[in-house]
Amino acid sequence: MSENSKDKAPSRRQFLSGAAAVGVGAIGAGAARAAGPDPLITQVQEWAQATGEGVDATPYGLPIQFEKDVVRRNVEWLTADTISSINFTPIHALDGTITPQGCAFERHHSGAIELSKPDYRLMINGLVDTPLVFTYEDLERFPRENRVYFCECAANTGMEWAGAQLNGAQFTHGMIHNMEYSGVPLRTLLEEVGVKPEGKWVYVEGADASSNGRSIPLEKAMDDVLVAFKANGEALRKEHGYPVRLVVPGWEGNMWVKWLRRVEVTAMAIESREETSKYTDTLEDGTSRKWTWVMDAKSVVTSPSPQAPITHGPGPLVITGLAWSGRGSITGVDVSVDGGKNWIPARLAAPGTDKALTRFYLDHNWDGSEMLLQARAKDSTGYVQPSKAQLRDVRGENSIYHNNCIQTWWIKETGEAENVEVS
Amino acid sequence: MSKYRKLLAASVLGACVAVPAYADKFGLGRPALPEEIAAWDLDVAPDGTGLPEGSGDVFTGEEVFAEYCAICHGDFAEGVDNWPKLAGGEGTLADKDPLKTVGSYWPYLSTVWDYVNRSMPFGNAQSLEPDEVYAIVAYILYSNDIVDDEFTLSHENFLDVEMPNAEGFIVDDRNTAEAHFWTSEPCMVDCKESVEITMRAAVLDVTPEEVEAEDAGQNPAAEQASTAVEAGTEETTALDPEMIEHGKNVFKKCKSCHQVGEGAKHRTGPALNGIVGADAGAIEGFKYSKAMKAAAEKGLVWTDEEMAAFLARPKAYMKGTRMSFAGLKKQDDIDAVIVYLKSFGS
Missing domain, CATH: 1.10.760.10 (Cytochrome c-like domain)
Structure with a gap:
């Protein structure tokens, strides 16, 4: 690890460019006094004189060029190949709660496929009165619901079990997105086929080459699971399962089967590869938990963070982040600036809603000294997000999945931030 | 027909109470045929349900x-x-x-x-x-x-067959084993004596560098163009765009092992830019099989004909190749994929 490679680290680079953009920052509290007239104000700028693009220039818009760094990123060493791999949502650069589809993390097991609506079929079979096949058009004729839910990969923060590893909220906590789904309750479709009394589970399966499949207890299937075809108002993106995916609120992302092609009612769990060899959690003594479906309450400060350092001086600082729980809604988030010695209740941007992301803010007056920044979520069941030490006490370090520990960012006097662990 | 009547009855009932509630089924979808269920219902359960004879x-x-x-x-x-x-x-x-x-x-x-x-x-x-x-x-x-x-x-x-770790699993017990996480009112003040940094991510330094945005945030239209006509050498202008498109589709079968185009890297198989017309076994940085190295020494060149023969039956064409691919059955698929590869230089 040379000095050179350190210089290339994102936090450092972004910090420097950020600082340069700000120019002469304000030192100390109070409004800064300008050294001279600002040419951006005193001179007529090109954009204030010439015209911009016409309405026919961009039939479907992408973010403006200045936002080109706000993209999904992957960690090459994590997997053997990008086709069976994952990337990360740039949560450090987003605000609010809704994740735009174009930068919402992707996880595929055999790549993102292109399946058209005319070619789409959904079969429901197994322990049912009448096995049925639905076309996409059929699905659009059932009564629809709109719901906002987070989808978190069970492996989110999985690289951090043994220690602080990846330097950026995008990489430590970016296997998550939060969208508004439009779709049909799975319950409606199961009632249409008629579930036999011996049916206790559904096995859901995708149409891609990985044939990813998971077993879901019938109780959950009849509760809040959605067969969704729109997200954030528009068709699902290819990488999120166009034309139809399953939405399994509060439960691990692997169960949200994309390109959903089949729902089979069964008497028992199928124990597929994704629910035995993967997505099971090995404890310290070598035994493993299975069927750990629900995502525990969790939160993270998204800014400041290693990819989003403080580029201004002391004074007003917006500390913000996200909180969520698979068991219910977020009722509160506490923030610590001293590594968990003392906690301050953060302001929720809106009251927490069921199994969806909640945005929190702490409007802080930064004195310019070092901070050990943490957030701690509380949910409607009374669960309080544990520290990494508390989690390791129960689970050891080999779980891979379901790491919902409190995250620490070390904010330095320069405003730079680093992923650290604290005592 | 009976289903249709049911739906109609339900909507009338719904209209009466001014709520779009359906008392009965919607009559949508159609019965799945036994052949269709047999084609898709392939999963095998722990008790052997679904296992075919063999x-x-x-x-x-x-x-x-x-x-x-x-x-x-x-x-x-x-x-x-x-x-x-x-x-x-x-x-x-x-x-x-x-x-x-x-x-x-x-x-x-x-x-x-x-x-x-x-x-x-x-x-x-x-x-x-x-x-x-x-x-x-x-x-x-x-x-x-x-x-x-x-x-x-x-x-x-x-x-x-007894699996060694068959007894190694327990059902999720977080509600009991982690009951102490439901504390409701956590500590707010003076919760710790002291706080020390015990580990730093920068020391490990495994975070990916942020590549320049030109590479990362491409717009899809530009990406499509680069994989088709514009990407290659001047020669590509002579290539049939329809063949390229067809070949691009066929290449999906190759994609799990091979990359081609701008920024292509070696995967399980070598990156294929400029492969048609090139000497065999000569792409830098890829570890070829002994068989491929031997063929290269004998002077094998990937002409259209050699490439076509290889793609038709890789293992028969070159005994000992690491390429585990059964081969392309259709001649027009083979021709198209060669044209597609040529669009990345030849």
Whole structure:
């Protein structure tokens, strides 16, 4: 690890460019006094004189060029190949709660496929009165619901079990997105086929080459699971399962089967590869938990963070982040600036809603000294997000999945931030 | 017809109370045919439900495995590069870095059969016959010392195989084992005596660098263009765009191992920019098989004809090639994929 490679680290680079953009920052509290007239104000700028693009220039818009760094990123060493791999949502650069589809993390097991609506079929079979096949058009004729839910990969923060590893909220906590789904309750479709009394589970399966499949207890299937075809108002993106995916609120992302092609009612769990060899959690003594479906309450400060350092001086600082729980809604988030010695209740941007992301803010007056920044979520069941030490006490370090520990960012006097662990 | 009447009745009822509630079924969809269910309902449960008749022995399994699986999983199921190891790891589950394989971790044999049958080989899923799947599974068991080399696995003795870690799992017990996380009112003031930094991510330095945005945030239209006509040399303008498009589609079969185009890297197979017309075995930085190196020494050049013959039946064309691909059956697919490859230089 040379000095050179350190210089290339994102936090450092972004910090420097950020600082340069700000120019002469304000030192100390109070409004800064300008050294001279600002040419951006005193001179007529090109954009204030010439015209911009016409309405026919961009039939479907992408973010403006200045936002080109706000993209999904992957960690090459994590997997053997990008086709069976994952990337990360740039949560450090987003605000609010809704994740735009174009930068919402992707996880595929055999790549993102292109399946058209005319070619789409959904079969429901197994322990049912009448096995049925639905076309996409059929699905659009059932009564629809709109719901906002987070989808978190069970492996989110999985690289951090043994220690602080990846330097950026995008990489430590970016296997998550939060969208508004439009779709049909799975319950409606199961009632249409008629579930036999011996049916206790559904096995859901995708149409891609990985044939990813998971077993879901019938109780959950009849509760809040959605067969969704729109997200954030528009068709699902290819990488999120166009034309139809399953939405399994509060439960691990692997169960949200994309390109959903089949729902089979069964008497028992199928124990597929994704629910035995993967997505099971090995404890310290070598035994493993299975069927750990629900995502525990969790939160993270998204800014400041290693990819989003403080580029201004002391004074007003917006500390913000996200909180969520698979068991219910977020009722509160506490923030610590001293590594968990003392906690301050953060302001929720809106009251927490069921199994969806909640945005929190702490409007802080930064004195310019070092901070050990943490957030701690509380949910409607009374669960309080544990520290990494508390989690390791129960689970050891080999779980891979379901790491919902409190995250620490070390904010330095320069405003730079680093992923650290604290005592 | 009866279904239609039911729906109609339901809507009338709904209209009466001014709520779009349906008392009965909607009558949407159509009954699934037995052949359709048979084609899609392939999953196999731990009790053997769904397992087709058939059998395969370890010896055959070794051959089939070498043909279809070894390129990623290794000749002895030991795993190549970052691809999954399927054997070994016995007794490591309580270690710091447990090695989880079929032998050391997987609780049910049905899972192995089901996964190989439905999801493998990577890039050519659902192409194996039941007997081949039985043979591959038998070989994986053998690689894990669970059966001996004389073993034949069939639907009849399937449930007799004992998986070493069958008893290694418990159902999610977080509600009890972690009941102390439901504290409701956590500490707010003076919760710790002191706080020290005990570990830093920068010391490990494994965070990916942020590549320049030109590479990362491409717009899709530009990406499409670069994979088609504009990308190649001047020569590509003479290539039939329809053939390129067809070839791009065919190339999906190759994509799990090969990359082509701007920024293409070696994967399981070499990057293929400029491959048509190039000397065989000459792409820098790729470890070729002995067979490919030998052919290269004899002066093999990837002319259209040689490439077509190779793609038709790779293993027959070059005995010992690591490319585990059955071959392209249709001549127009072969022609199209060669044109597609040429669009990236030749």
